[in-house]
Amino acid sequence: MTQQRQIILEELRQVNSHPSADEVYEMVRKRLPRISLGTVYRNLEILSELGEIQKLELGGDLKRFDRNPIKHYHIRCMRCGRVDDAPIAPLNQIENELYGATVYTIIGHRLEFEGLCPQCSKTPGKS
Amino acid sequence: MTQQRQIILEELRQVNSHPSADEVYEMVRKRLPRISLGTVYRNLEILSELGEIQKLELGGDLKRFDRNPIKHYHIRCMRCGRVDDAPIAPLNQIENELYGATVYTIIGHRLEFEGLCPQCSKTPGKS
DNA sequence: GTGTTATCAGTAATAATTACTAAAATTAAT
DNA sequence: ATTAATTTTAGTAATTATTACTGATAACAC
Ligand SMILES: [Mn+2]
Ligand SMILES: [Mn+2]
Ligand SMILES: [Zn+2]
Ligand SMILES: [Zn+2]
Numbered sequence: 001m002t003q004q005r006q007i008i009l010e011e012l013r014q015v016n017s018h019p020s021a022d023e024v025y026e027m028v029r030k031r032l033p034r035i036s037l038g039t040v041y042r043n044l045e046i047l048s049e050l051g052e053i054q055k056l057e058l059g060g061d062l063k064r065f066d067r068n069p070i071k072h073y074h075i076r077c078m079r080c081g082r083v084d085d086a087p088i089a090p091l092n093q094i095e096n097e098l099y100g101a102t103v104y105t106i107i108g109h110r111l112e113f114e115g116l117c118p119q120c121s122k123t124p125g126k127s
Numbered sequence: 128m129t130q131q132r133q134i135i136l137e138e139l140r141q142v143n144s145h146p147s148a149d150e151v152y153e154m155v156r157k158r159l160p161r162i163s164l165g166t167v168y169r170n171l172e173i174l175s176e177l178g179e180i181q182k183l184e185l186g187g188d189l190k191r192f193d194r195n196p197i198k199h200y201h202i203r204c205m206r207c208g209r210v211d212d213a214p215i216a217p218l219n220q221i222e223n224e225l226y227g228a229t230v231y232t233i234i235g236h237r238l239e240f241e242g243l244c245p246q247c248s249k250t251p252g253k254s
Numbered sequence: 255g256t257g258t259t260a261t262c263a264g265t266a267a268t269a270a271t272t273a274c275t276a277a278a279a280t281t282a283a284t
Numbered sequence: 285a286t287t288a289a290t291t292t293t294a295g296t297a298a299t300t301a302t303t304a305c306t307g308a309t310a311a312c313a314c
Contacts, residue, residue, distance in 0.1 A: 002280075002292065021271080036294045041271070043292095057186040059237065061302080062270060075231050087228045094215075095240065101214045104202050104242040110186065111238050113222065115231040129261065129311075148302080163263045168302070170261095188271080189301060255314100262309065273298065280291065 005043045007031055012044075012053055018064040018074070018083040058083065058112055075113035079120040086113050132170045134158055139171075139180055145191040145201070145210040185210065185239055202240035206247040213240050 011027045012019070019027065025040045044065050048055040054066040058074060060081055073086040088111075095106050138154045139146070146154065152167045171192050175182040181193040185201060187208055200213040215238075222233050 004293075022269095034294070036296090038272080038295080039293060059184040075225070075229055075233070077231065078234065084229070084231070086225055088221075088224050094238075097215050098202070098213060098240060102202055102211070102240075102242075103245050104204065104211070104240070105248045106202070106240055106242040107205065108242075109238060109240045111221075111236065113225060113229075113231070113233055114235045114237065115229075115233040118230050121232045131262075161263070163265090165264080165303080166262060258311105258313080260309105260311070262307105264307100265305085267304065268302080270301090271299080274296085276293105276295100278291105278293070280289105282287100282289075284285100284287075 002043075004028075004032060004035055004039055005047065008040060008043045009047055009052060012047075012065060013067045015067065018056060018066050020062045020064050022062075024065060056083070057110075059114070071108075073111045073113070075115055077117035077120050078114050079116055079123075082117045082120075084117075086111075131155075131159060131162055131166055132174065135167060135170045136174055136179060139174075139192060140194045142194070145183060145193050147189045147191055149189075151192060183210070184237075186241070198235075200238045200240070202242055204244040204247050205241050206243055206250075209244045209247075211244075213238075 008024060008028055011031070012024060015027070017023075021041050021044055022037070024044060025035070025037050028035055028040060044053070044055065047053045048065070048069075051069050054069045054071075056064040056066055056074065058064060058076055060076065064083055068085075071090065073088055073090070074083050075086045076083045091109070091111065095109055098106055135151060135155050138158070139151060142154070144150075148168050148171055149164070151171060152162070152164050155162055155167060171180070171182065174180045175192070175196075178196050181196045181198075183191040183193055183201065185191060185203055187203065191210055195212075198217065200215055200217070201210050202213045203210045218236070218238065222236055225233055
């Protein structure tokens with residue numbers, strides 16, 4: 001566990017949001033001004049493989065990171081990209097419904113809600 | 128409806144797969160060798176806004192297109208990226224469970240299964 | 255047909271992520 | 285503690301999907 005890896009983990013654990021790699025980079029940079037973006041990417045990857053954090057591949061065009069490594073669902077704002085936890089119980093049986101109905105070996109599932117966050121709900125819908 | 132748009136639609140309707148923009152480009156190129164990739168992107172976007180097709184934003188790092196514009200779920204191979212329809216009934220009530228429990232205005236949801244396709248299930252798991 | 259508008263091909267620009275490399279830091283072995 | 289082996293880093297370059305731009309062309313309206 002290098003200094004960089006430790007601080008990346010600490011910073012991610014301090015936020016409730018679901019930051020992108022670049023956002024983590026900006027956070028960490030305040031404590032380690034010389035860290036490079038590649039190091040952030042690499043360590044976020046390693047930390048998620050270690051089960052310390054979770055890498056999220058949601059809709060939108062960037063990956064996000066979650067301080068909570070336990071599987072759970074999310075809701076994402078379609079306008080600004082903000083992501084929050086979706087407080088809903090995991091659908092533990094859902095994969096069984098698919099069993100026998102697909103040629104795939106089922107490994108997991110992902111449920112993601114789409115909507116508008118409070119800020120974006122207010123703004124007159126210019127889309 | 129230009130010739131290009133028509134042919135893009137026809138080609139997409141001929142496949143059961145869920146091709147990326149680049150794959151559609153390669154398909155269409157056989158009939159329109161001078162078409163440009165930008166035209167394919169633009170028309171796929173327009174066709175999905177018209178409700179003729181569907182744009183899929185699944186996991187993985189590229190968008191895919193579906194000849195079926197009706198909302199349904201998918202399963203994606205974690206190794207090779209192949210995507211198939213997940214034959215499971217839509218969870219019509221699921222968004223109600225979230226109502227009142229989130230600050231978001233809920234607009235929709237997406238359910239995606241992950242697994243291994245038959246080909247990738249066979250291959251000795253080098254990962 | 256003539257004029258108006260939308261679309262096209264080709265190319266350049268973005269943006270997220272990954273790959274590469276020599277130097278520095280960490281770890282393991284003496 | 286010193287040395288040797290291994291891993292990680294900073295910095296930079298490369299990749300990849302997608303979007304933006306632009307002058308030329310095609311579709312459409314009258
Ligand atoms: Mn979360
Ligand atoms: Mn489909
Ligand atoms: Zn928002
Ligand atoms: Zn596969």
